Amino acid sequence: MKKKVFIGTIIILLIVSIFTFYEPTKKQLETSASYDYYQSSRVLYWGSRGQDVKNVQWKLRNWKYYDGKVDGVYGARTYRAVRRFQKKNGLKVDGVVGESTARAMGLSLGTTSRAAARKTSTAGINRKDDVYLLARAIHGEARGEPYVGKVAVGAVILNRVRHPSFPNTIAGVIYQPLAFTAVADGQINMAPGKDSIKAAKDAINGWDPTYGCTYYWNPATATSRWIWSRKVVLKIGKHWFGR
Amino acid sequence: MRDKRWILPTILSIALVLSVVWGYNQLTDKKQLQTNLTNDYQRLFYDAKKHVENVQVSLSKALVSESREQNVLLLSQIMNEAYFAQDKLSQLPVTHADIAKTEKFLTQVADYSFSLIQSHLNGEEITSKQREALFKLQEGSANFNSELSALHDKVLEQNFTVKNTKGKQKKKLEEANKKMFATSLGSIEKQMGKAPELIYDGPFSDQEINKKPLGLGNKKFTQSQAEKVARDFLGNKKIDKVTSFEKGEDISTARIPSYTFSILPKNTSKEMAIYIGVSEVGGKVVWMANPRGVSNINISPKQAEEKALKFLKEKGYQDMEPNYSLKYDGTILFNFAYKQDDVTIYPDLVKVKVALDNGEIVGFDSSTYLMNHKDRNIEKPSLTKEEARKKVKVDFDIDSIRLAMIPKGSKELLCYEFKGKYKDSDFIIYINAMNGKEEQILQIIKDENGTLTF
Numbered sequence: 001m002k003k004k005v006f007i008g009t010i011i012i013l014l015i016v017s018i019f020t021f022y023e024p025t026k027k028q029l030e031t032s033a034s035y036d037y038y039q040s041s042r043v044l045y046w047g048s049r050g051q052d053v054k055n056v057q058w059k060l061r062n063w064k065y066y067d068g069k070v071d072g073v074y075g076a077r078t079y080r081a082v083r084r085f086q087k088k089n090g091l092k093v094d095g096v097v098g099e100s101t102a103r104a105m106g107l108s109l110g111t112t113s114r115a116a117a118r119k120t121s122t123a124g125i126n127r128k129d130d131v132y133l134l135a136r137a138i139h140g141e142a143r144g145e146p147y148v149g150k151v152a153v154g155a156v157i158l159n160r161v162r163h164p165s166f167p168n169t170i171a172g173v174i175y176q177p178l179a180f181t182a183v184a185d186g187q188i189n190m191a192p193g194k195d196s197i198k199a200a201k202d203a204i205n206g207w208d209p210t211y212g213c214t215y216y217w218n219p220a221t222a223t224s225r226w227i228w229s230r231k232v233v234l235k236i237g238k239h240w241f242g243r
Numbered sequence: 244m245r246d247k248r249w250i251l252p253t254i255l256s257i258a259l260v261l262s263v264v265w266g267y268n269q270l271t272d273k274k275q276l277q278t279n280l281t282n283d284y285q286r287l288f289y290d291a292k293k294h295v296e297n298v299q300v301s302l303s304k305a306l307v308s309e310s311r312e313q314n315v316l317l318l319s320q321i322m323n324e325a326y327f328a329q330d331k332l333s334q335l336p337v338t339h340a341d342i343a344k345t346e347k348f349l350t351q352v353a354d355y356s357f358s359l360i361q362s363h364l365n366g367e368e369i370t371s372k373q374r375e376a377l378f379k380l381q382e383g384s385a386n387f388n389s390e391l392s393a394l395h396d397k398v399l400e401q402n403f404t405v406k407n408t409k410g411k412q413k414k415k416l417e418e419a420n421k422k423m424f425a426t427s428l429g430s431i432e433k434q435m436g437k438a439p440e441l442i443y444d445g446p447f448s449d450q451e452i453n454k455k456p457l458g459l460g461n462k463k464f465t466q467s468q469a470e471k472v473a474r475d476f477l478g479n480k481k482i483d484k485v486t487s488f489e490k491g492e493d494i495s496t497a498r499i500p501s502y503t504f505s506i507l508p509k510n511t512s513k514e515m516a517i518y519i520g521v522s523e524v525g526g527k528v529v530w531m532a533n534p535r536g537v538s539n540i541n542i543s544p545k546q547a548e549e550k551a552l553k554f555l556k557e558k559g560y561q562d563m564e565p566n567y568s569l570k571y572d573g574t575i576l577f578n579f580a581y582k583q584d585d586v587t588i589y590p591d592l593v594k595v596k597v598a599l600d601n602g603e604i605v606g607f608d609s610s611t612y613l614m615n616h617k618d619r620n621i622e623k624p625s626l627t628k629e630e631a632r633k634k635v636k637v638d639f640d641i642d643s644i645r646l647a648m649i650p651k652g653s654k655e656l657l658c659y660e661f662k663g664k665y666k667d668s669d670f671i672i673y674i675n676a677m678n679g680k681e682e683q684i685l686q687i688i689k690d691e692n693g694t695l696t697f
Contacts, residue, residue: 045540146514148518163452164351165339168330177335177337178339209518209532232493
């Protein structure tokens with residue numbers, strides 16, 4: 001009986017250890033799935049323009065759903081053609097090319113536009129990567145905070161980029177050693193929620209609820225003695241902000 | 244029975260062997276990582292020191308040089324090396340409090356050099372004041388460098404490894420940190436604190452950080468007055484509750500000292516509160532954000548623009564002109580610039596975000612406008628359109644030309660704005676309307692969601 005318990009314990013221990021090994025890979029998957037969601041969040045609808053629309057028109061014309069010009073403008077004809085295609089293929093008939101419709105056509109919206117952009121001198125220049133990194137930092141640091149608290153954390157990071165006492169890039173500020181606890185303990189690698197992505201976009205577009213602050217701390221958990229010598233400008237949610 | 248007896252020891256010994264192998268692998272992995280990290284930190288430290296040395300040497304050369312060309316070269320070297328040093332220093336495992344002033348010193352050395360390069364290229368001579376500032380910077384970097392040398396010796400002596408700075412227990416780490424970097428860098432910090440403020444025109448200068456708003460007026464508002472402003476701003480919305488954010492004793496150092504409210508409209512959940520900031524002086528709405536989601540898109544960008552313009556008029560922002568727009572999350576964000584005498588004033592910028600379902604204004608930000616807006620006397624340009632056109636690259640394909648005021652450092656410059664294309668990419672080129680200098684080039688990135696400038 002005792003032996004069985006012992007062997008059982010060992011087996012359980014082994015299983016537990018296997019699970020501990022598996023965890024990080026699972027987390028990574030989550031992050032990349034959310035990144036896909038974020039990347040492909042663009043959809044084509046009436047009024048859309050560009051290479052993606054051309055691709056859709058091209059496909060639809062080859063399959064005889066569409067008889068107009070391949071001009072990259074999503075107009076009435078394209079709209080009707082998309083609806084016909086969706087009806088035939090058992091998709092939701094809404095005349096909007098989202099992820100599922102694009103997949104049914106064998107297209108991927110995010111990547112084709114990137115490939116098209118590669119030709120010009122603006123190739124690869126966009127703010128998506130900045131927004132996503134900022135969103136991860138916000139999620140790691142302030143996911144329990146109300147919307148305004150999330151924007152505030154994003155704004156502090158951006159204010160630091162513009163301040164001489166801090167590194168001059170978003171990544172430099174976020175990954176500065178000992179600057180953010182969420183970076184030190186790896187919480188930054190979690191997949192950011194929709195709210196955090198939205199807050200990151202608003203912060204990058206200029207909203208700053210902190211009026212130029214470059215520090216914040218949580219008085220309940222702050223351990224650094226130095227931070228207590230800072231003066232408070234504003235309190236938002238659980239965080240205190242200072243300059 | 245006998246057979247079964249050795250099953251357990253076998254399993255146990257296999258488990259033991261496995262765990263020993265596993266443990267050994269972990270140990271070597273850990274050692275490998277530690278060595279990598281140590282090497283990284285070592286490299287950063289040595290690099291930072293080298294870059295600071297180069298800054299110091301180039302600064303002394305610049306002081307001795309009389310030739311303008313030589314000076315420009317030296318200053319660009321200083322700029323580079325100072326930025327490198329700052330970058331590497333900020334990656335060392337030291338708390339920010341211990342290196343904030345040093346980082347600031349290095350950034351400002353770089354920024355200052357850049358502004359000197361610009362004035363050199365404009366044909367201006369270095370003034371005696373600037374020379375004095377350079378001399379002080381040279382002194383500062385020399386001090387800094389000697390401290391780094393002392394630290395370097397200590398590092399060699401104690402065979403600086405990650406084990407010292409990244410010990411197993413937090414206490415050890417703290418102690419090691421205090422011993423190694425904090426004391427030496429801390430003493431540098433103290434000296435940096437004594438360094439005088441640099442007065443020059445650049446994005447990282449003290450005057451830029453401590454800039455005060457110009458467009459507020461001087462009437463003080465109490466909290467209840469400000470709350471009324473906030474309520475009025477939201478128009479006829481039925482309001483359930485207004486809460487004020489607590490301000491600290493340092494509120495006066497904020498860019499625009501303000502009252503901040505969270506306003507809960509009737510019949511909405513707590514997460515859907517609207518946030519709004521009202522300036523203490525002047526009682527202006529600095530920003531507003533309504534984080535509600537938008538699911539259906541019913542109005543066009545053009546209709547949204549009309550709504551935004553009407554909204555601005557209602558709130559007392561006359562003569563605003565929409566410039567760039569960006570669509571995201573079911574909303575569209577417009578950048579409005581003030582227009583005076585048919586000149587677009589870019590520093591006076593107001594952002595308005597419109598929800599594309601019912602055209603409600605869900606975001607507003609006038610902080611840039613309030614920082615910069617003032618009564619301006621716009622001079623007559625001394626160059627004509629045609630004269631300015633000659634200053635632009637010949638094969639630049641121009642779509643539109645107009646006059647605009649653009650910010651440059653703390654100055655505002657009257658320029659001709661040329662929008663157009665060059666080799667399939669969109670650009671805006673600004674030619675100074677007074678002296679024909681090419682002041683700025685912006686690259687425009689367009690996609691179906693809107694326009695961005697870089």
